[in-house]
Structures are given as structure tokens and as C-alpha cells.
């Protein structure tokens with residue numbers, strides 16, 4: 276028997292890795308959005324929730340250990356997802372070294388499926404900035420450690436910040452419109468429910484997330 | 498009607514290539530696209546010029562040899578139709594039609610519109626068969642097959658190996674062909690004993706030549722047999738199970 280490449284060394288295997296890491300990240304963005312809805316219940320509600328995130332696992336685990344565990348899983352998922360995306364993109368470039376000279380006329384590939392790399396990169400750049408702004412406070416001149424409610428409002432009162440936040444979330448929505456459909460295809464589960472699911476998932480996440488800066492801009496929360 | 502054909506001309510694999518435009522007069526609606534190329538070639542030969550090299554055999558949509566890119570779509574604009582079955586009634590007087598060869602690392606160009614699709618043969622050799630014992634034919638209905646399974650296997654078995662899926666795919670992926678060739682055996686009882694070996698062998702061979710699927714669905718839209726991408730999901734599932 277000749278030796279088999281490891282599953283992750285195959286392109287089909289890398290797609291499983293993308294699907295599973297994508298699913299982990301989808302779970303995260305959904306919970307993140309739902310958690311932040313507490314902003315509508317006032318400062319105390321949101322700040323208490325933020326504090327609770329640091330306490331979960333206690334007293335079995337020391338403070339913030341579980342949170343760091345989850346952060347580690349997320350970081351690993353991001354790494355696997357981007358590495359697989361990168362290496363499959365290289366493979367695809369090699370698969371067509373001579374491009375078509377005449378203009379291609381696509382009939383099925385949509386905007387979302389053709390911009391996955393770009394919407395993904397926008398989301399990651401946004402996440403980096405988001406951490407600087409609301410986790411570490413580096414880019415937020417009015418940052419008060421521990422007062423999440425205050426920090427969110429101080430951040431979104433800057434119009435360009437609010438607009439960037441909305442754009443990044445639209446990019447996330449476009450990524451998920453294709454991704455939350457595609458992951459089932461990659462894993463080998465098919466049916467017409469897939470499109471319904473991806474529209475609903477992307478829609479819920481984007482509507483929830485985009486509501487926060489809008490609520491601040493229009494003074495619904497202050 | 499009169500049409501202008503803008504055709505890719507390239508003398509050999511390592512020669513430079515470019516489009517050349519030819520005017521063709523008195524084209525009739527009943528002509529197939531290949532007959533249009535025949536008329537062009539008669540014209541070129543009469544002028545003492547090199548005819549356009551293109552592949553064709555059955556001219557009835559079953560052999561899979563005639564695929565070219567027509568106006569940026571594999572096998573042209575009509576769904577579920579091979580180039581040989583495309584008719585000039587689809588076009589209007591004065592149209593300019595652009596014809597380019599399939600482009601893929603797995604399909605090296607031979608000349609003009611002809612590419613070498615033997616990478617598909619390598620994939621079949623890697624498991625696209627059942628190792629049948631020789632002897633007399635078994636009795637009919639000895640092995641019962643559920644109707645749905647045989648229908649789906651037949652849908653997959655329609656693949657004519659034309660390569661339009663690879664040509665149409667923005668990633669140059671060979672998934673639809675490989676998935677169809679896997680499914681028509683993996684769905685039937687006769688295909689079961691070698692199912693795992695076949696799936697692993699064919700997928701790994703496919704990856705030696707072609708790109709990786711990102712589920713654009715262009716393949717299925719270009720396929721003259723309208724093979725469904727559900728078979729690609731089946732490939733993904735079978736590979737996962739076989740590699741477990």
C-alpha cells in the first residue's frame with residue numbers, strides 16, 4: 276500500500292477544516308450578537324453580562340480561565356480557516372495558470388461566492404480593530420475599563436466608526452450567505468433547507484449587529 | 498445570416514496564441530455550431546490557409562469531445578447542451594461570437610481549440626470501474642436495486658466526460674466529473690465492495706490535476722447533462738467516510 280496523504284493535506288480535507296472552523300466562528304458570532312442585545316436592557320445588564328463572561332467556570336476554574344479557553348479555540352479556528360483558505364487559493368491559481376482571454380460570462384457563481392476572500396479579509400481586519408477599540412481601548416480615547424456600556428456608546432458616537440462597523444457587518448453577512456450554505460455542501464449534507472438556513476443565519480447576525488451602532492447614532496441607547 | 502467568428506489560434510502548446518476574426522456568410526439557422534466551424538474551415542482551406550483544429554466525434558451530444566468556450570461560457574449559452582447540439586438559430590445576423598479553448602492546467606492545449614483531456618482518464622483509472630469477475634452474465638434482477646437509487650445512478654451516469662465543468666469553474670476544479678463518475682458506481686450494489694478504495698483513489702488523483710471546489714455551482718450550469726452538485730456533496734461525504 277502506498278502511503279496516504281494526511282486528511283488535511285487533501286483539498287477535500289481542507290474544506291472539512293474550513294467548514295468546521297467556519298461553524299465554530301458562526302457559533303461565536305451568533306452568541307456574541309445575542310449577548311450584546313443586553314445593551315437594550317441598560318448599562319447594568321450589559322456590564323453585568325460582561326463581568327459574568329470573566330467569571331464563568333468559577334469556582335471550579337480560576338477567574339477568566341474558561342474565557343481564555345474559548346478565546347484559544349476561536350483563535351485556532353481563525354488560524355485553520357485562513358490557512359486553508361490561503362492554501363486552497365494557491366492550489367486554484369495553479370489549476371488555471373493561463374487565464375481566459377475573452378470575458379467570462381458567469382451564470383451561477385454569485386457576488387457572495389466570488390468575494391469570499393475579500394469579505395473574509397474585511398471581517399478579520401475589522402475584528403482586529405474591534406479588539407483595539409472595545410477590548411483594549413487603544414483606539415477609544417474615552418475608554419473606561421470594565422464599563423462596557425459606556426465604551427460602546429463612546430465608540431459609536433463617532434460617525435465614521437459607526438459606518439465602518441455597519442460596512443464590516445455587511446461584509447460578514449455576505450460571507451455567511453455563501454459560507455453557511457457552502458459548509459453543508461463541503462460536509463456532504465444536501466437539501467433545499469440549506470439556502471433558507473444561510474439567509475436566516477446571515478440575516479439574524481447582521482440585523483442584530485447593525486442595530487447597535489444605529490441605536491447609538493439615533494439616540495435609542497445613550 | 499452573416500456572423501463574425503473570433504477564434505483562438507495557436508499553432509502548438511508552446512507557441513504564442515491570439516484571436517483571429519473571420520467573417521462567415523450565408524449561415525443558416527439549422528446549422529450546428531460545429532457545422533459553422535466546418536464552413537469556416539472549408540473557407541480557410543480554399544484560401545490555402547491552416548484550418549482551425551477542434552475536436553468532435555459523435556455530433557449528437559454523447560461523446561463529450563466537442564467542448565469549447567463560446568462567449569465566455571463552456572458549450573455556449575444554452576443550458577444542457579453540448580457544443581455540437583448548439584444551433585445557429587440562437588444567433589442573429591451580424592453577431593460576433595468568441596470561441597476560446599478550455600483553460601485548465603489539467604487540460605494542456607494541443608492546438609487551436611483542442612485540449613488534452615486525458616487527466617480524466619487518469620481519474621477513471623484510479624477507481625472508476627468495478628472489478629468484475631469474467632464469466633456468463635448474471636441473471637437479470639438477481640440483485641435488486643431500489644428505484645430511487647437506480648434513477649440517481651443513471652442521472653450521474655449521464656456524464657459524457659466533456660470537461661465543461663472544469664472549464665466553467667472559476668477554480669478549475671474537477672469535482673463534478675469525479676463526483677458523477679463516483680456516484681454512478683457508489684450508488685449501486687455492484688459498486689459497494691470497492692467503494693472506499695474507489696473514492697479515495699479518484700479524489701486523490703483528481704487533486705493532482707485540478708483545483709478545489711468552493712461551491713460556485715458554475716459546473717452544473719455549464720454541464721451539457723445538467724449533473725447536479727448534490728453528487729459533489731456525495732463525494733465529500735463518501736471521502737470523509739472512506740478516510741475515517
Ligand code: HEM
Pocket residue numbers: 290291293294295297298300301304356357360391392393394395396397398399450451453454455456457458459461462710711712
Ligand atoms: C480572513 C478571514 C476570512 C477569510 C479569508 C475567509 C475566507 C473564506 C473562503 C475563501 C471560504 C471558502 C468559500 C467556499 O469554499 O465556499 C470561506 C468559507 C467559509 N467561511 Fe470564511 N473567511 C474568513 C473569515 C470567516 C469568519 C470570521 C467566519 C464566521 C463568522 C467565516 C465563516 C465561513 C464559513 C461558515 C464558510 C463555509 C465553509 C465551507 O464551505 O466549507 N469565515 N471563508
Ligand code: SF4
Pocket residue numbers: 655656657658659660661662663673674677716719720721722723724
Ligand atoms: S459532469 Fe457534465 S460538464 Fe463535467 S465532464 Fe461530465 S458531462 Fe461534462
Ligand code: FES
Pocket residue numbers: 552553554555556557558559560561562563564579580581582657
Ligand atoms: S461531438 Fe460528441 S458530444 Fe459533441
